[in-house]
Amino acid sequence: MTTVPQRPPLVRSSDRMIAGVCSGLADHLGLPVKYVRLGMVLASFAGGAGLAFYAWLWVMVPTADESARRNARRPASPIAPAVSLGASVPSATTPAGTTHAAPPYAAAFPNAMAPDTAASDAGAPPKAPSGQVPVFASWFSLRRIPYGKEILLGAALLVVAAILIARQFGVNVPLGTLIPAAAILGGAAIAWMQLDETRRAGLVDKTKADQAGGWVRLAAGLALVVAGVLVMVSGSGSWEQMWLALLASVAVLGGVALVLLPWGLKFWKDLETERSARVRETERAEIAAHLHDSVLQTLALIQRRAGSEQDVVRLARAQERELRTWLYRDDAKDSGLLAERIAAAAAEVEDAHGHAVDVVSVGDAVMTDRHEALVQAAREAMHNASRHGGGAVSVYLENSDAGSEVFVRDRGPGFDMAAVPDDRLGVKESIIGRMKRHGGSATISSSPDGTEVRLRLPAENGDKAENRNEEGKA
Amino acid sequence: MSTGQEPRTVRVVIVDDHAIFRSGLKADLDSRIDVAGEAGTVEQAIAVISEVRPEVVLLDVHLPGGLGGGGREVINASAPLLASTRFLALSVSDAAEDVVAVIRAGARGYVTKTISGPEISDAVVRVADGDAVxxxxxxxxxxxxxxxxxxxxxxxxxxxxxxxxxxxxxxxxxxxxxxxxxxxxxxxxxxxxxxxxxxxxxxxxxxxxxxxxxxxxxxxx
CATH class of the missing domain: 1.10.10.10 (Winged helix-like DNA-binding domain superfamily/Winged helix DNA-binding domain)
Structure with a gap:
């Protein structure tokens, strides 16, 4: 709290009665939301200033989600540190803005907590997701009233009742102006809310069911506005004139639409082209950034270490691996699975000893503690193979319903298992012992042509090892 | 199979868009292999193959030119020659769709570009003999x-x-x-x-x- 409190960005909040303008404004200004709402209502009576202001903010201020998304579109940070000689997995793959990671108290103290949240995290909106709000309801009694919309509706009905009563007592209320005006306002509100939601839905997912409801609402809003405008303009409620006016206005609208249609389509197409061009450009920038941080750096390093063959090979392998991961990896799908862990272990060994470790894997399995042991044992076997084999190491991982098997093979001179002294823990403890403790087995066969370690981990009850290959066929 | 047979040479065409890689590969191949031609694009490859009629084509999976089909397109265009000319795909790509596509088009084998000189020579001879690699x-x-x-x-x-x-x-x-x-x-x-x-x-x-x-x-x- 040493720095000057920074204001949270002005966004429309998801905690809303109509469009979230007031609560967003309250957060931004650091005022209780009820005062803002009250002020807005009072200002509405000053010649409709409040209404105009509200509408303006509604159109211009993005929702919290939109704002977060916009911030998240910032150029991605370099995917991975250049040629990290440690087997570092690309971090920071989740865009900051998409997680609603804002701490819950940020909702309760929107202003006070701002320095932490607003300054540090690019996208996190200073609003908690709706589920967390009720805890703090006691802070502002008006803040989160249950049935807020219903109360609003009730208030509107009360106003109508008051007007009717006033008429009974002979007060001259200009109903002919009030009703169409109310209709226009109501229609516009419905249509605008709709705009908000389609925008959100369009960005998240396009479900047809939602769209149908949206169209109905749009049509209802439009009908209300048109009817209101017509009544207002024609100045009388007679049906005859209404129909004529309606017909005329529809004809005019149709004519205008006909004239503007090609222009509108062209405009839309241009917009689409521009948008896709921008997407491409962003992608290109991302690729360029990645290449710069990885491939170009490695090439520079290779030129400087051209004398050492082993260094060059190591650098090239590390870079190749990193690039392949970047190009082909589907990080939504296979993170934390066995095949990936084995590949990571192989990368680590490759970096440590400078000999290629080629991994071929068939199927995949979900990691468990037992699989963790399998990975550890496999890593130890790869280390041995790379250290003593003195050449490329082949690793083969096969997962099936029966379990998982890993084969690690090198082309070294081989060794005699019986001749390995008992105090050498590498093979006996880290590989054989570890596999046995977890219900698996390890066999080592060595000949002058090379050594092969075979690790077997039977499936537990047959259902733990999920064979993705079989799954894909179903 | 690889050694001890009659000392014959296998005529090959190398198709790869990187000249550096082609010359490196030529230097790596041993005396059993006779490089009869080279090509760098799909069109060149199709022309050279039909002209030279090699026994084996060392074919990169990703090639510029043509309709964008790369090595697969070369094999498809050379389909009439498949009885006498065999294709060995050679690629840096490990992507499954690349590998399977080129094999299904008719290649007799698939090796990665990091393969060593003697190994690639063995593979060429094996493919020339009608086997798969x-x-x-x-x-x-x-x-x-x-x-x-x-x-x-x-x-x-x-x-x-x-x-x-x-x-x-x-x-x-x-x-x-x-x-x-x-x-x-x-x-x-x-x-x-x-x-x-x-x-x-x-x-x-x-x-x-x-x-x-x-x-x-x-x-x-």
């Missing part, structure tokens, strides 16, 4: 695509591998050479080659669309 990775793809369970008796034989074929594929995936596979299974190298060719045939002819779907879906290493 499987790298560990290709064997892994095959096992992944066909499944690791052996074929039932009444099963559609093109869609499954026999128990013996599975064994051979597994050993190749584990990094065994054909000779080592033969020793391990107590069979002759010729038998190993027969099994591998049978697997290649299944890979090329199997109509199960899962195979291509599988390849397209998993862009695994």
């Amino acid at each position: 499987f790298s560990p990775r290709l064997a892994g793809f095959v096992l992944d695509a066909f499944g690791t369970a052996p074929a039932e008796i009444a099963d559609d034989e093109l869609d499954r591998l026999s128990a013996r074929e599975l064994e051979v594929m597994r050993l190749i995936a584990r990094g065994y050479s054909y000779k080592e596979v033969a020793k391990e299974l107590f069979i002759s190298i010729k038998t190993v080659e027969t099994h591998v060719s049978a697997v290649l045939r299944k890979l090329q002819l199997s109509s199960r669309h899962e195979l291509t779907k599988w390849a397209a879906e998993r862009r695994l290493l």
Whole structure:
């Protein structure tokens, strides 16, 4: 709290009665939301200033989600540190803005907590997701009233009742102006809310069911506005004139639409082209950034270490691996699975000893503690193979319903298992012992042509090892 | 198979868009191989192959030019020559769809570009003799695509591998050479080659669309 409190960005909040303008404004200004709402209502009576202001903010201020998304579109940070000689997995793959990671108290103290949240995290909106709000309801009694919309509706009905009563007592209320005006306002509100939601839905997912409801609402809003405008303009409620006016206005609208249609389509197409061009450009920038941080750096390093063959090979392998991961990896799908862990272990060994470790894997399995042991044992076997084999190491991982098997093979001179002294823990403890403790087995066969370690981990009850290959066929 | 046969030379054409790689590969190939031509694009490759009529074409999977189909397009265009000219695909790409696509187009084998000089020479000679060349990775793809369970008796034989074929594929995936596979299974190298060719045939002819779907879906290493 040493720095000057920074204001949270002005966004429309998801905690809303109509469009979230007031609560967003309250957060931004650091005022209780009820005062803002009250002020807005009072200002509405000053010649409709409040209404105009509200509408303006509604159109211009993005929702919290939109704002977060916009911030998240910032150029991605370099995917991975250049040629990290440690087997570092690309971090920071989740865009900051998409997680609603804002701490819950940020909702309760929107202003006070701002320095932490607003300054540090690019996208996190200073609003908690709706589920967390009720805890703090006691802070502002008006803040989160249950049935807020219903109360609003009730208030509107009360106003109508008051007007009717006033008429009974002979007060001259200009109903002919009030009703169409109310209709226009109501229609516009419905249509605008709709705009908000389609925008959100369009960005998240396009479900047809939602769209149908949206169209109905749009049509209802439009009908209300048109009817209101017509009544207002024609100045009388007679049906005859209404129909004529309606017909005329529809004809005019149709004519205008006909004239503007090609222009509108062209405009839309241009917009689409521009948008896709921008997407491409962003992608290109991302690729360029990645290449710069990885491939170009490695090439520079290779030129400087051209004398050492082993260094060059190591650098090239590390870079190749990193690039392949970047190009082909589907990080939504296979993170934390066995095949990936084995590949990571192989990368680590490759970096440590400078000999290629080629991994071929068939199927995949979900990691468990037992699989963790399998990975550890496999890593130890790869280390041995790379250290003593003195050449490329082949690793083969096969997962099936029966379990998982890993084969690690090198082309070294081989060794005699019986001749390995008992105090050498590498093979006996880290590989054989570890596999046995977890219900698996390890066999080592060595000949002058090379050594092969075979690790077997039977499936537990047959259902733990999920064979993705079989799954894909179903 | 690789040594001790009659000392003949195999005429090859190298197709790769990187001149550096072509010259490096030429230097790596041993005396059994005679490089009769080179090409850098799809069009050049098709022209050179039909003119030179080599026994083996060392073909990069990713090639510029043509309709954008790369090595697959070259094989398709040279289809009339497939009886006398054999294709060995050579790529830096490990992507399953690349590998499977070029094999299904008619290539007799697939090796990665990091393969050593003697190994690639052996592979060329083997392909020239009508055998198939499987790298560990290709064997892994095959096992992944066909499944690791052996074929039932009444099963559609093109869609499954026999128990013996599975064994051979597994050993190749584990990094065994054909000779080592033969020793391990107590069979002759010729038998190993027969099994591998049978697997290649299944890979090329199997109509199960899962195979291509599988390849397209998993862009695994």
